[in-house]
Amino acid sequence: MLTERQLLILQVIIDDFITTAQPVGSRSISKKDAITFSSATVRNEMADLEELGFIEKTHSSSGRIPSEKGYRFYVDHLLSPLRLSQQEVGTIRDAFTDKMMEFEQVVQKSAGILSELTNYTSIILGPEVFETKLKQLQIVPLNQQSAIAILVTNTGHVEHRAFNVPSEVSSSDLEKMVNILNSRLQGVPLIQLHEKLYKEIGDLLKAHTEQYDKAFAYLRAALVEEQPTKLYIGGKTNILMQPEFKDLDKVRSLYATIEKESEMADLLRSDDEGIRVRIGHENPFDAMQNCSLITASYRLGNDQIGTIALLGPTRMEYNRMFSLMNVLSKHMTSTFRGWY
Template identity: 50%
Template sequence: MLTERQRMILNAIVDDYIRSAEPVGSRSISKRGDVGYSPATIRNEMADLEELGFLEQPHTSAGRIPSHKGYRYYVDHIAPGNLLEPAELDTMRTFFAEKLNAMEQVIQQSAMILSHMTNYTSILLGPEVFHTSLRHFQLLSINETTAVAIIVTSSGQVENKTVKIPQGVSVSEMERVVNLLNSKLINVPLYKLKSRLYSEISQELERHTSHYEELLLVLDSVLDNDNEQRVYLSGTTNMLTQPEFKDVDKVKNILDLLEETPTLMKMMSPTLGGEGIHVRIGTENNHEAFANCSLITATYSLEGEALGTIGILGPTRMEYARVMNILGILSRDLTTLLSHWYK
């Protein structure tokens, strides 16, 4: 447990480092009006904070920077409050007051607003990813070599895909496949269809059909529901403006991960975080590419059910209080908007 003086000094160091991206020394902290301690006293406390693991000292500097543990303490003890300018609040409120007809447009615009207001990268998952499920599957033969796969979703959307029928597959085998999918995958969310195909359906196919591998490839292509269109990114190049990411290889790893939709969906899934604001700092993200990043997320819901997630990705030297404040407002406004639309 930190003393009140240690907490004050740690907060001041984090605040200064967030603003400057430069190691913070005791003299600069002593000049702050809200601290009120001598440089010697602050140096002693900084040494103790470093020994406790809350601060780190770069080899090339006499100053200190926050460690992941220091950021975690800072985030966990942020005092709630409104840190936005009136003009920024008006921008968000005006946007949600407009009567937009398409949810997709709202999601896309929300992503742009977030990245613009924070200068970080925004990630949003549309509600279809978690809320829409499979209602019915059908496979209709056109001729001996071609069929049309029809997928009907719980939202009433119908998707058609033309597929090649593997040589030697009989009509009765196709019927067994259709019956199998309808019995196993009805009411399964769309984003889980591919994983269920390999975890459950593949074993059944192997037992009941003589063309197991060929049919598995066909179903793989049919159940590929183009999830990338349901993940919205904005401000990905903002990473390039951060001093921490001058290393091209480091940035490339981050940008590559942002293109891995299944990984993003897993990291952003509402079922993993629940309600409220959630902050994952550095290695808490459980992915090497994000080891020097922080990901802050919030969910939006309809009638108590989480429909999607909004998130901000930036360096660990992030304006946590401001970003958390923005996400809290945006998630509440999205929830309000959805409740009006779906009354």
């Protein structure tokens, strides 16, 4: 168990390192107002803290930097909740006063604000498309050979795919088919669409003419094609401004990791509600081992959950980040609540 004094010193070290990115020495600690004892005492305490694994040296005669264990402890126990500045709160509030009706618009803007206010990289995961339910299916014939199928979900999400129309199929045939599909599929979760289309509707349509069948085959192929959940990334280039990423190789591999959309999505999806931090090696990807990833969830309607995340170096202003993400996720949630 750490003593009061050790806690104090650990806090000072981490706070200092977070702002300066430089190893913190005993003398500079002892000069702090909050520290009433000498640098020699600090050194003794630091030796203990190091032995306990909370801080490290970069070389034998350097000051100390927080270890991952140190950050973890800091986040779990030492974090003083920070009041956001008037300006920060204002920026977010202003952004959300514009009447926004589009999910994408809100998310894009949120990602932008988050990365702008933090100078880190923001990643926002939309809610699972497949959990939403079909509101309406529409087909717009473009010309003899092709048409566009448009899916609208109960959440207002719109997807569209072009597909081929066999020449034997008339547009009135198409229309009839759409009517049948709509009557059968309204309210069906998208995730079940595939199955329903094969099992129930296929037979139903076979009972009608051959034309339906042909058109249906194409339409089905278009609808079944799955659309991965989208990832919105903001401030990707902010990474370049962090001193820990002056090594281009690191930047490159980090970018490569972020851009693996499906894996990133899986990672973000794995979180449940609330705010969570992954520090350094707590992240599953090699390229993120000197990064921290803060994730928070937002709600879209009742049971649909999306995730906002912030990626930066382990040396992050955790308390400010927490506050910001909290505020932002609340704004997002309440914006969406208005819709559904």
